[in-house]
Amino acid sequence: MKKFTRTLLSVGTALCLYGAAAQADTIKIGLAGPATGPVAQYGDMQKIGVLAAIEQINKAGGVNGMLLEGVIYDDACDPKQAVAVANKIVNDGILHVVGHLCSSSTEPASDIYEEEGVLMITAASTSPSITEKGYQMIFRTIGLDSMQGPFAAQYIINSVKPKNMAIIHDKQQYGEGLATAVKNEVEKAGIKPVMFEGVTPGDKDFSALIAKLKRNNVDFVYYGGYHPELGLILRQANAKGLDARFMGPEGVGNPDISKIAGEASEGLLVTLPQSFEKDPANQALVKAITDKGEDPSGPFVFPAYSAIEVMTAAMTATGTTDTEKLADYIRANTFKTTTGELSFNEKGDLKEFSFVVYDWHADGTKTPVQ
Amino acid sequence: MSETLLYLIQQLINGLTIGSTYALIAIGYTMVYGIIGMINFAHGEVYMIGSYISFIVIAGLLGMGMVSLPLILFIALVIAVLIASTYGWTVERVAYRPLRGTNRLIPLISAIGMSIFLQNYVVLSQGSRDVALPPMISGGWTFGDPSLFEVSFSYMQLFIWVATFITMLGLTLFISRSRMGRACRACSEDLGMTNLLGVDTNRVIAMTFIIGAALAAIAGLLLSLYYGVVNPFIGFMAGLKAFTAAVLGGIGSIPGAVLGGLILGVTEALTAAYFPSEYKDVVAFSLLILILLFRPSGLLGKPEVEKV
Numbered sequence: 001m002k003k004f005t006r007t008l009l010s011v012g013t014a015l016c017l018y019g020a021a022a023q024a025d026t027i028k029i030g031l032a033g034p035a036t037g038p039v040a041q042y043g044d045m046q047k048i049g050v051l052a053a054i055e056q057i058n059k060a061g062g063v064n065g066m067l068l069e070g071v072i073y074d075d076a077c078d079p080k081q082a083v084a085v086a087n088k089i090v091n092d093g094i095l096h097v098v099g100h101l102c103s104s105s106t107e108p109a110s111d112i113y114e115e116e117g118v119l120m121i122t123a124a125s126t127s128p129s130i131t132e133k134g135y136q137m138i139f140r141t142i143g144l145d146s147m148q149g150p151f152a153a154q155y156i157i158n159s160v161k162p163k164n165m166a167i168i169h170d171k172q173q174y175g176e177g178l179a180t181a182v183k184n185e186v187e188k189a190g191i192k193p194v195m196f197e198g199v200t201p202g203d204k205d206f207s208a209l210i211a212k213l214k215r216n217n218v219d220f221v222y223y224g225g226y227h228p229e230l231g232l233i234l235r236q237a238n239a240k241g242l243d244a245r246f247m248g249p250e251g252v253g254n255p256d257i258s259k260i261a262g263e264a265s266e267g268l269l270v271t272l273p274q275s276f277e278k279d280p281a282n283q284a285l286v287k288a289i290t291d292k293g294e295d296p297s298g299p300f301v302f303p304a305y306s307a308i309e310v311m312t313a314a315m316t317a318t319g320t321t322d323t324e325k326l327a328d329y330i331r332a333n334t335f336k337t338t339t340g341e342l343s344f345n346e347k348g349d350l351k352e353f354s355f356v357v358y359d360w361h362a363d364g365t366k367t368p369v370q
Numbered sequence: 371m372s373e374t375l376l377y378l379i380q381q382l383i384n385g386l387t388i389g390s391t392y393a394l395i396a397i398g399y400t401m402v403y404g405i406i407g408m409i410n411f412a413h414g415e416v417y418m419i420g421s422y423i424s425f426i427v428i429a430g431l432l433g434m435g436m437v438s439l440p441l442i443l444f445i446a447l448v449i450a451v452l453i454a455s456t457y458g459w460t461v462e463r464v465a466y467r468p469l470r471g472t473n474r475l476i477p478l479i480s481a482i483g484m485s486i487f488l489q490n491y492v493v494l495s496q497g498s499r500d501v502a503l504p505p506m507i508s509g510g511w512t513f514g515d516p517s518l519f520e521v522s523f524s525y526m527q528l529f530i531w532v533a534t535f536i537t538m539l540g541l542t543l544f545i546s547r548s549r550m551g552r553a554c555r556a557c558s559e560d561l562g563m564t565n566l567l568g569v570d571t572n573r574v575i576a577m578t579f580i581i582g583a584a585l586a587a588i589a590g591l592l593l594s595l596y597y598g599v600v601n602p603f604i605g606f607m608a609g610l611k612a613f614t615a616a617v618l619g620g621i622g623s624i625p626g627a628v629l630g631g632l633i634l635g636v637t638e639a640l641t642a643a644y645f646p647s648e649y650k651d652v653v654a655f656s657l658l659i660l661i662l663l664f665r666p667s668g669l670l671g672k673p674e675v676e677k678v
Binding site: 038197202203204205207209231232240259260 | 381387500519593
């Protein structure tokens with residue numbers, strides 16, 4: 001019996017050691033975003049970027065002798081679920097997170113990460129209010145609505161020059177934030193929108209709204225929100241013979257909008273981060289992603305990739321995974337990444353980020369507007 | 371005609387179209403409530419399943435190279451109604467019948483559970499993204515002075531009106547003339563007594579669920595043609611609106627469900643027309659509360675007498 005106990009003990013000890021060893025060998029990186037729900041395709045973009053980055057870095061030997069491991073969490077773009085996911089990440093002992101995706105999810109989750117000392121880099125949340133609270137641990141590798149809105153507005157003022165402009169949004173943090181930014185900017189230039197209204201996400205019938213656009217002789221619509229609603233608005237506006245041009249942010253810029261709206265999506269204007277997948281320097285990476293049967297062209301793929309690059313570059317330079325040291329290092333330095341040279345301001349936002357206006361086509365492709 | 375009038379006509383057309391489809395779904399709620407006094411929260415999901423089946427059948431037939439539109443719609447209608455009715459019947463058999471006669475809250479919870487189950491089942495089997503169909507019935511009439519305001523009334527809208535009207539007519543005839551309809555009316559008056567008199571009430575209740583599901587499937591087909599997009603989450607909102615319509619018209623009353631649906635649809639359209647459209651739901655639901663304050667049993671509902 002004594003012998004048996006001893007054997008048991010030694011096996012137990014060995015297991016403990018094994019557990020500790022396994023922990024020391026990998027750095028777990030939480031990947032939080034929608035894997036289900038109506039905007040799951042954006043979550044996929046982020047996932048593609050993060051997993052590709054982890055694979056590349058592991059192939060090159062990992063970071064400080066340790067391999068990276070991505071752990072996927074699904075928040076379904078739902079703020080309540082995002083809080084649950086953030087708590088779960090903390091409980092799982094994960095200290096480095098890429099995500100969340102929807103601004104309305106990122107905002108409540110970032111409170112938890114800040115408090116628990118988890119380093120979070122979002123590659124997709126563009127709402128300015130996320131970094132307004134003076135967080136230490138929260139960064140992003142994507143531009144802000146407060147950059148994208150004015151950029152879209154400048155294009156409207158200088159190139160579109162609409163007679164009767166309407167601004168529609170989906171009453172969400174992201175959509176309404178952008179819509180307001182555009183409104184403020186065009187008003188400064190003397191364009192007074194004839195309509196500024198919200199629609200309900202998940203609505204299917206926009207006939208009343210379209211009749212109103214027609215009545216106000218609207219010739220240009222800026223839409224702040226995501227593609228499921230704009231797709232239906234385009235489709236119904238086309239059926240009702242509304243002769244207006246539409247413009248939207250990156251939230252509408254994915255091939256699904258052409259599936260929903262069909263030919264009505266031809267000529268839609270979309271502001272997107274520049275197509276990093278077209279950058280000659282990234283071609284090897286693009287090939288690695290397409291070889292796996294995945295699509296490298298989504299707007300969040302490369303920002304997600306560069307989020308991992310920033311994180312690991314800081315880990316290599318500081319020789320630690322201590323999140324406070326990493327945060328200080330990220331703030332103080334410039335990083336050479338696939339999305340260009342990134343440097344962060346005090347709030348954790350990128351100092352510079354450039355957008356491009358694209359002309360959308362009915363087959364789901366896009367061409368940059370000259 | 372003046373521009374204001376033309377605009378009003380356009381918004382009434384829009385509102386009546388949405389309202390018709392609310393009415394079709396609302397009947398399922400109201401019939402079930404009328405007979406067993408239970409709110410079937412899974413009804414919106416049956417509508418969603420009806421939409422999905424219509425989609426799959428239409429896409430399949432188009433893929434097989436079928437071109438005759440009436441034939442495609444007819445086949446889609448038959449299959450959607452059959453499968454959705456099976457769902458309606460199964461839900462009743464599995465989740466409600468074993469709980470009949472217990473506390474009222476228990477079947478309600480079971481219904482909510484069923485709704486969540488069906489939604490997630492479709493998410494897992496069909497994916498959570500929007501699925502789209504190309505426009506099937508396009509074109510329409512326009513009238514009014516183009517320099518003022520051009521009213522458009524599409525063939526699709528007419529199709530919805532006509533289909534809703536025919537369905538309602540059929541249902542009214544069924545309830546008022548047929549043997550089964552008489553049994554339904556008897557059950558809604560007094561379930562226990564009808565049972566004592568030798569009517570198989572279990573069969574009548576099952577039939578109610580089947581009819582409700584069939585109407586929801588018709589609404590599913592119409593709306594998937596009209597909007598051209600479905601996702602697994604459409605059932606929740608549609609169910610909520612239809613339930614509101616049923617309560618507004620007087621839950622338990624079939625003409626009430628129709629009237630409630632039309633009023634809700636027109637209110638939404640007119641609110642979006644004359645106020646910022648984000649107030650659409652606020653106004654529609656305030657109207658519901660107002661009507662219930664003054665007529666607690668709804669517009670056409672009978673005041674409920676507590677049965678002893």
